[in-house]
Amino acid sequence: MAAAAPPLRLRAAVESDLDAIAALYALEVREGVATYEYDVPDRSEMRRRWRAIVEAGYPYLVAERIEDGAARFAGYAYxxxxxxxxxYRWTVENSVYVEPASHGCGIGGALMRRLIADCTALGFRQMVAVIGDGSNAASVALHERLGFKLAGVFPGLGRKHGRWLDTVQMVLPLGDGDVGEPDPGVPGLK
Structure with a gap:
């Protein structure tokens, strides 16, 4: 029998999380293809990005695994x-990153379910996943489990690590989706 996953806490990201967020993102920039960014942004740039997102009214979340009474950073989503x-003000794009040691533990799904709920409560009507590298089966499967539908595949849209990469876009209606009138007070562009 597999051991139960440790408890998980999801909360709004705060400035003291930025070192862990920046380190995880730097790993993806250097080694991965979930982002097509080439140069690792420094902490001040990550702080600027985080502040811009939060000040615009979008949710930015952190997941912590609780192990032996201590909280350990496990990932983030925004x-x-x-x-x-x-x-486009009623449409959001999601981003989710999970520490490699926590892959397959349900952290990405937990972050995304909370992000979807928060965005729906804020009045957003569509969520788009822009998945770097179409061969990222884990990310595609995660989004499919959450109800996202394939909107399109853009072949060779980006280039990183010496190869052309496809980009997958998936979409999830939030609340009433594209039916009826949206809330004019939704955060974001005002």
Whole structure:
């Protein structure tokens, strides 16, 4: 019988989380293809990005595994503007990153379920997943389990680590989705 996963705490990210967030993102920039960024942003840039997202009214979450009474950073997720034009203000793009040691423990799913709930409560109507490298089966499967549907695959849209990479876009309706009138007071572009 497999051991039960340690308890998990999800909460809003705070400035003291930025070192762990920056380190996890730096690993993905250097070694992965979930982001097509080439240069690792320093802590001040990560702080600027975090503040911009939070000040615009989007949720930014941290997951902590509780082990032996101590909280250990396990990952983060946030929503941000899908595009900057005003007509997209009811649509968010999600980002989720999980520490390699915590892959397969349900942390990405827990973060995403909370992010979806928070974005729905804020009045957003669509969530888009932009998945770097179409071969990222784990991310595609996670989003499918959460109800996201394939919107499209863009072949060779990005280039990193000496190869062309496909980009997958998936979409999830939030609340009433594209039916009815949206809340004019939704955060984001105002």
């Amino acid at each position: 929503a941000s503007a899908y595009r900057t034009r005003i007509g």
